[in-house]
Amino acid sequence: MHDGSGLIAVQNLTKQFGSVTAVQNLSFTVSPGSVTGFLGPNGAGKTTTLRMLLGLVKPTGGTATINGRLFHQLGQPGRVVGAVLEAQGFHPARSARNHLRVYAAAIGVPDAQADQVLGLVGLGSAADRKVGGFSLGMKQRLALATALLGDPQVLVLDEPANGLDPEGIAWLRTFLQSYARMGRTVLISSHLLAEVEQTVDQVVIISRGQTMFYGPLDQLRQSQQRRVLVQPSDVNALANALRAEGVHAIEQLADGRLAVSGVDSKHVADSALRAGVSIYGIQEEQVDLERLFFQLTSGQFAGHAPAPYKQQGGWA
Amino acid sequence: MGNLVQAELRKTTTTGLWWGLLIPTAVLALGWGLSTGLLGKYFVDFASTSEVDEVSDFLGVTPDQWKVSLFGIARAINISTIFPMVFGALAISGEINRRTITTTFLTAPSRMQALLAKMLVYVLWGAVYGLAIMLFLGIGVVLTSNAGQLPDAGGWVTLTLVCVLSSVLMTMFGVGIGALIPNVAGSIVLLLLYFLVIENVLHLVLAYLEVPAVIGFLPNGSINGLTGSAAVDLFLSTAGVVPPEIEDVLRAIAGAGGALDWWWSGLVFLGWSGIVFAGGWALTQSKDIT
Numbered sequence: 001m002h003d004g005s006g007l008i009a010v011q012n013l014t015k016q017f018g019s020v021t022a023v024q025n026l027s028f029t030v031s032p033g034s035v036t037g038f039l040g041p042n043g044a045g046k047t048t049t050l051r052m053l054l055g056l057v058k059p060t061g062g063t064a065t066i067n068g069r070l071f072h073q074l075g076q077p078g079r080v081v082g083a084v085l086e087a088q089g090f091h092p093a094r095s096a097r098n099h100l101r102v103y104a105a106a107i108g109v110p111d112a113q114a115d116q117v118l119g120l121v122g123l124g125s126a127a128d129r130k131v132g133g134f135s136l137g138m139k140q141r142l143a144l145a146t147a148l149l150g151d152p153q154v155l156v157l158d159e160p161a162n163g164l165d166p167e168g169i170a171w172l173r174t175f176l177q178s179y180a181r182m183g184r185t186v187l188i189s190s191h192l193l194a195e196v197e198q199t200v201d202q203v204v205i206i207s208r209g210q211t212m213f214y215g216p217l218d219q220l221r222q223s224q225q226r227r228v229l230v231q232p233s234d235v236n237a238l239a240n241a242l243r244a245e246g247v248h249a250i251e252q253l254a255d256g257r258l259a260v261s262g263v264d265s266k267h268v269a270d271s272a273l274r275a276g277v278s279i280y281g282i283q284e285e286q287v288d289l290e291r292l293f294f295q296l297t298s299g300q301f302a303g304h305a306p307a308p309y310k311q312q313g314g315w316a
Numbered sequence: 317m318g319n320l321v322q323a324e325l326r327k328t329t330t331t332g333l334w335w336g337l338l339i340p341t342a343v344l345a346l347g348w349g350l351s352t353g354l355l356g357k358y359f360v361d362f363a364s365t366s367e368v369d370e371v372s373d374f375l376g377v378t379p380d381q382w383k384v385s386l387f388g389i390a391r392a393i394n395i396s397t398i399f400p401m402v403f404g405a406l407a408i409s410g411e412i413n414r415r416t417i418t419t420t421f422l423t424a425p426s427r428m429q430a431l432l433a434k435m436l437v438y439v440l441w442g443a444v445y446g447l448a449i450m451l452f453l454g455i456g457v458v459l460t461s462n463a464g465q466l467p468d469a470g471g472w473v474t475l476t477l478v479c480v481l482s483s484v485l486m487t488m489f490g491v492g493i494g495a496l497i498p499n500v501a502g503s504i505v506l507l508l509l510y511f512l513v514i515e516n517v518l519h520l521v522l523a524y525l526e527v528p529a530v531i532g533f534l535p536n537g538s539i540n541g542l543t544g545s546a547a548v549d550l551f552l553s554t555a556g557v558v559p560p561e562i563e564d565v566l567r568a569i570a571g572a573g574g575a576l577d578w579w580w581s582g583l584v585f586l587g588w589s590g591i592v593f594a595g596g597w598a599l600t601q602s603k604d605i606t
Contacts, residue, residue, distance in 0.1 A: 017604075048606075054422060056605040078423040089415030091331055098330040106323035106423040146419060 001075040002067035006032030006153050006185040008053065012062035015048050015209075022048040024209040025062070030187050030202070032153070035180045037200035037217075038189040041297050045209040046189040047086060050158050054083050066154055078107035081154040082147030084140070086162070092132025096123055096142055099131060100149060107150040117145040122171070136163030144172075155179060157188040161195050173199045193293040207297035220292065227285040228260045228268045229253070233278035241275035242268070257281075320424055320433035328437060333406065341399040341445060342452040345392055349456020352388025356465045359384055383551055385457050385465045386475075390547035390570045392453050393479045394540050397486040398511060400445035404438050404490025405503045408596065412498040418605055427601050431495070435593065438491050439484050446483030450476045471550045478546045481582055482539060488589040489535065495596025498603075511536050519573065531574030532581060535588045541581030544572020 008030035015023040023045040030036045040046050051057040053064040055071030066074065066081050074080045090099055100114035118127050121141040126134070131142065140163050147155060155176070161169050176199055180186045190196045193203075203220060205213040213220060232238040235258060239250050242260060249261035260268050265284050272279050328334055360382060408431070411417040424430035458466065467475060490507065497503040515536040522530050531537035547570045552558055558566070567573050575581050 051604075051606065056418060056421060058602065058604060072426055075425060077425065081422075083422055085418060088418050091327075091414055091416055093331045095330070098326070102323050102326045102330065103419060103423050105326055106320055106420070108319040150423075 001073070002069040002080060004153070005067055006183070007068065008064075008066055008154065008156075008185060008187060009068070010049065010053065010062070010064045013049060013052060013059055013064050014061035015045070015052060015057065016060040021209055023052070023059075026206065026209065026211055027062075028204045028211055028214045030185055030204075032185040033180060033183050034201040035176050035186040035188065035199055036202040036204060037193070037196045038187055038204050038206070039193055039196070039293065039297075040189075040191065040206040040212075042191050044191075044206050044297065046191075046206065047158055049206075050083070050085065050156055050187075050189060054081070054085075054156065056085075076108065076150070078103070078150035078152070079109075080150075080152055081156060082150060082152035083156040083158075084143040084147050084160050085158045088143050090131040090134075090139060090142065093130055095128050095130055096134075096145075097127040099142065100145060103146055104149055109150055113149055113151075117148045120148060121145045137165055137168055140164055141168070152184075154185040155187070157186070159190060160188055161190065169195075194290055197289060205293065205296050212296040217289075221289065223292070226261070226264070228263060228265045229257050229281075229283050229285055230260065230265075230268050230272070230279060231257045231281040232272055233280065237275050238268075238272050238277045241271045241277070245271060247271075259285075317429060317433060320429055321436055323423070324433045324437040325440075328441060333403065334441065337399050337403050338445065338448060341396055342448055344399070345396045345449045345452040346456045348388065348392035348395065349453040349458075350460050351456075352385055352392060353457050353460025353465075356384040356388060356461055360462070360465065383465055383467055383471070383554060385461050386467060386471070386547040386551045387566075387570045389453060389457060389467075389475055390540075390543040390572070393449060393475075393482055393543045394571050396449045396453070397445070397479075397483045397539070398508070400442050400483045401486040401490035401507060401511070402504055403441060403445065404487035405494040405507055406500060407434055407438050407491045407494055408600065409494040409498050409500045409503050413500045421605060428597070431597055431600060435488065435491055438487050442484035442487030443480050445487065446480035447476075449483060450479040453479075467550060468554075474546055474550060475543075478543050478578060478582075482542050485539060485542070485582065485585050485589055489539075489585070489592060492589055492592030492594075492596045495600050496592055498600075523573065528574035532576040533584055535585060537575060538581045538584035538588065540571045541575025542578050542585065544570035545575050545578040545581055548572060549578065 010029070011027050013023055013026040014021070026045070026049060038046055038050070048057060049064070052059045053066065053071065055077075063070065071077060071081075094102075096118060097114055100117065101111050104111055104114045115124070115127065118124050121144050123138065123141050123145060126138065131139065134142065140160065144157070144160065147157070160172060164172060176186050176188065180201075188196060188200070197217070200217060202215065203213065203217050204211065230238070235252065235256070239258060242250055247260060247263055247267075251259040251261075253259055265282050269279060269282060363382070408417075411420060420430055421427055424433075454472070493507055494503050497506060515534055518534065519531050519537065522528055532541050544567065548563070548566050551566060552563070564573070567575065572581075576584065
């Protein structure tokens with residue numbers, strides 16, 4: 001029925017809600033064995049894309065497949081893909097265990113699986129409590145337990161860290177990484193790169209419904225050159241010494257420091273020593289992924305700074 | 317498909333809605349049954365006086381043998397099956413309202429199978445409600461009626477059959493409307509307004525326009541015809557020869573004015589249920605679940 005590859009493939013996906021284009025010509029693939037982050041600001045089209053992948057929203061154009069098949073062609077979808085979506089509901093009067101037993105029946109797995117996944121997400125002691133009394137974090141864990149019922153090869157999570165406490169986020173990180181290491185596919189969306197930076201290996205960054213970057217996180221890091229910021233006793237002497245060594249990407253900053261690109265701090269310090277220049281301070285500028293992410297995704301719904309107050313007319 | 321049916325069944329048994337609606341259903345049926353017996357007794361006492369001897373001559377039996385309880389039973393079934401209809405209406409609109417429909421569709425091979433499984437489970441619930449209605453209605457009627465006014469064994473079997481059938485069909489109609497109008501308050505208000513007010517007004521208008529035959533083809537007219545016509549048939553089977561004018565009056569009393577035969581009425585209402593379910597299904601099939 002499906003090829004069992006664990007591959008998610010999104011091709012030229014487009015969704016139009018009336019006159020609003022939520023997703024525009026989006027393409028990317030997600031491979032098994034790694035955790036892929038699906039990033040973009042709020043309103044970028046992440047949720048719509050995931051819902052199209054899961055057959056809940058009909059694309060206007062293009063395709064989104066799991067294991068080479070559209071969602072409704074998967075046969076027993078609950079055994080292939082598990083999903084945690086935003087605004088996924090629970091009946092408030094149903095207990096956590098009964099909630100899971102309903103969907104265990106639908107997927108066709110034994111009832112014992114319900115208790116097993118409850119234990120897995122740490123809700124074992126709350127199994128007989130009504131979901132209406134659950135905190136946001138507990139609901140998120142229950143949603144994850146539901147997704148895991150069919151022991152799926154592919155996990156799709158939309159903003160899974162919402163409502164989780166720091167301990168829960170740390171647990172989720174470890175869980176997802178080990179899940180991916182078993183050779184399964186994990187796709188998680190977030191509007192904060194920092195939130196998933198330590199979890200994901202690959203990233204797909206979208207903005208305004210379009211792909212802005214797609215590849216390994218390391219590649220994103222390397223796309224911005226590192227700089228060494230140095231405060232020497234003699235700026236010109238150090239600059240000359242570096243140029244003599246073939247380092248030309250040197251920039252003088254307003255605060256009197258030199259910004260040297262393309263070499264590490266050890267290189268700069270050694271050059272300074274040979275040139276007889278003292279170093280009062282030196283640091284390697286960290287690649288600020290968040291800033292990079294912001295640059296890639298800025299523009300959508302950007303607010304403006306408040307206009308300066310101008311007095312009209314006046315008595316002066 | 318069996319898996320989905322079990323899942324849908326569990327959905328209904330793991331919350332309190334089924335008994336929350338079953339209690340008022342049973343109370344209503346019991347109360348209606350009790351009043352049917354009392355009213356019947358009062359009526360027969362009145363009819364036994366000399367002024368209405370002519371009527372008893374028409375019907376060929378003495379008033380104490382009139383099975384007047386049949387009319388009350390038919391009316392009671394019509395009104396009590398409003399509850400299973402509401403129960404059915406919540407099947408899909410409730411899931412959309414609580415957003416559990418997302419998980420339902422994520423765990424089903426197709427939306428059509430999910431909806432069909434739901435329909436099957438609600439048919440079963442409709443039958444359970446129908447049996448409960450007949451049970452409590454029967455208790456009420458038996459407690460307050462004279463033996464001569466009660467149906468015979470065959471009559472009870474027929475009434476139970478049409479009651480269960482009526483309840484199943486009403487539940488199915490509710491499921492369809494709930495899918496067509498995926499809003500809990502909207503679908504229930506519409507159903508109650510339509511079945512309790514709008515169509516009754518329509519019946520008066522149609523009767524005034526002297527086209528009462530149309531009534532039998534309307535949703536409420538046909539579902540009432542199912543129980544009402546069956547009750548009138550049972551009454552007439554023991555009442556001897558009855559002139560057509562009196563028969564029309566009897567039909568009106570049973571709530572089956574202008575209605576077709578009981579089985580035709582059932583088929584017509586099944587058609588209505590099919591239409592609304594098909595519409596609801598088409599809507600749900602293409603709906604973006606956001």
